[in-house]
Amino acid sequence: MNKNLCVAVPAAALLLVLGQAPADAAAPSAYRPTSNPIIFVHGYNSSGSIWNTMAGRFRNDGWPASHLKQWSYDWRQSNATTAHQLANEIDSLLAATGASQVDVITHSMGGLSSRYYAKNLGGSSKIDAWVSLAGPNHGTDWANSCNDASCYEMRIGSTFLADLNSGDETPGTPRYATWWSPCDTIINPDSSVSLSGATNTRTACLGHNAVTTDSTVYAQTRDMVDS
Numbered sequence: 001m002n003k004n005l006c007v008a009v010p011a012a013a014l015l016l017v018l019g020q021a022p023a024d025a026a027a028p029s030a031y032r033p034t035s036n037p038i039i040f041v042h043g044y045n046s047s048g049s050i051w052n053t054m055a056g057r058f059r060n061d062g063w064p065a066s067h068l069k070q071w072s073y074d075w076r077q078s079n080a081t082t083a084h085q086l087a088n089e090i091d092s093l094l095a096a097t098g099a100s101q102v103d104v105i106t107h108s109m110g111g112l113s114s115r116y117y118a119k120n121l122g123g124s125s126k127i128d129a130w131v132s133l134a135g136p137n138h139g140t141d142w143a144n145s146c147n148d149a150s151c152y153e154m155r156i157g158s159t160f161l162a163d164l165n166s167g168d169e170t171p172g173t174p175r176y177a178t179w180w181s182p183c184d185t186i187i188n189p190d191s192s193v194s195l196s197g198a199t200n201t202r203t204a205c206l207g208h209n210a211v212t213t214d215s216t217v218y219a220q221t222r223d224m225v226d227s
Contacts, residue, residue, distance in 0.1 A: 029061070029219075029223045029226045030061050030062045030226075031058075031063045031064070031226075035063065035067070035226055036067075036099055036101050036128050036225070037067040037068070037069065037093050037094070037097045038067060038068055038102065038103045038105055038225065039069045039086075039089060039090060039093055039102050039103075039104055040068070040069065040105050040107075040110075041071060041086065041106040041110030041111075041114050042072065042073075042108075042110050043075070043107045043109035043110045044075050044108060044150060046107070047072040048072040049070070050107060050209065050212055051107075052070075053213040054105070054212055054218055055068045055070055057215075057222070061222060066096065067097055069089065069093050071089050073085055075109065075148075075150060076148040076149065077148075077149055078153065078160075079109065079113040079116055079150055079160065080116055080120075082113035082116075082150075083114070083116035083120070083121055083123075084117075084121065086113055086114060086117050086123075087117055087123060090102050090117075090123070090126055091126075094126065101125075101127060102126060102127060102128070103129040103130075103131070103225040104127050104129070105131040105133070105225070106130075106131060106132050106133065106135060107133045107134060107135075107209075108133070108135060108136065108186070108208065109135070109150060111132035111135030111136070111137055111178075112135070112137070112153065112154070112160075112164065114130065115130075115137070116164060118130065118171060118174060119164065119172075124171055124172025124174055125173070127174040128174060128225075129174060129175045129225040129227075130174045130177070131179075131224065132176075132177070132178040132179070132193065132195070132198075133178075133211040133221070134180060134208050135178060135192075136154045136187050136192050137165070137169075137192055137194070137195055138156070138165065139154060139156030139157065139158060139161050140156065141155075141156060142154075142185075142186050142188060168197065169196045169197055169198070170197030175224070175227075176198035176199070177198055177199040177200070177201065177221075177224050178193050178194055178199070179200075179202075179220070180192075180193035180194060180201070180202060180203065181202070181203045181205065181206040181207070181210075182205060183206060184207065184208045184211075185207070185208065203217055204216065
């Protein structure tokens with residue numbers, strides 16, 4: 001080996017070798033005193049427990065339990081009925097935490113009741129960030145096989161969805177974002193999830209419920225609500 005041979009090492013690579021990160025490297029998003037409380041809204045045939053993994057990750061990143069509400073409701077009822085109940089839950093969460101706004105993270109059908117709340121019940125002023133993970137925002141043919149009131153509303157071309165999507169799909173001041181998977185067999189077509197005016201993100205090949213536990217989706221969701 002020629003001891004006189006010099007090899008140029010990029011500064012960034014040298015920092016990694018020395019175990020140091022660049023000074024301007026972005027730190028992981030974490031809870032701050034200004035972070036909003038979060039209410040999680042599950043979907044059809046589900047409950048608040050579907051959020052155990054994601055809520056646990058938020059706690060690990062500093063969110064206090066008082067700021068993480070895994071709400072459960074009767075998923076068979078009309079999404080309009082659920083929206084009115086959601087309004088009460090959000091008011092209670094705001095009162096308990098002293099916050100002025102919440103972040104709403106939804107899975108599947110949970111996006112419909114929360115959008116109804118934002119559009120028709122004055123909820124947009126109380127929401128800072130709104131997230132839809134695998135939501136049937138424009139309907140899904142999967143709903144043709146079930147018969148609850150909520151299921152009829154999820155069908156492509158339903159009156160409920162026509163009204164919900166009329167005009168501005170992302171009304172008011174909330175920051176809207178959706179995540180959709182090309183491997184989701186429950187939401188058909190895949191394009192149903194995306195909303196005009198939202199930041200719409202394609203995930204890896206994930207199943208319908210896996211979007212709630214995937215670490216990458218979590219990190220992206222956390223950074224979005226905490227930005």
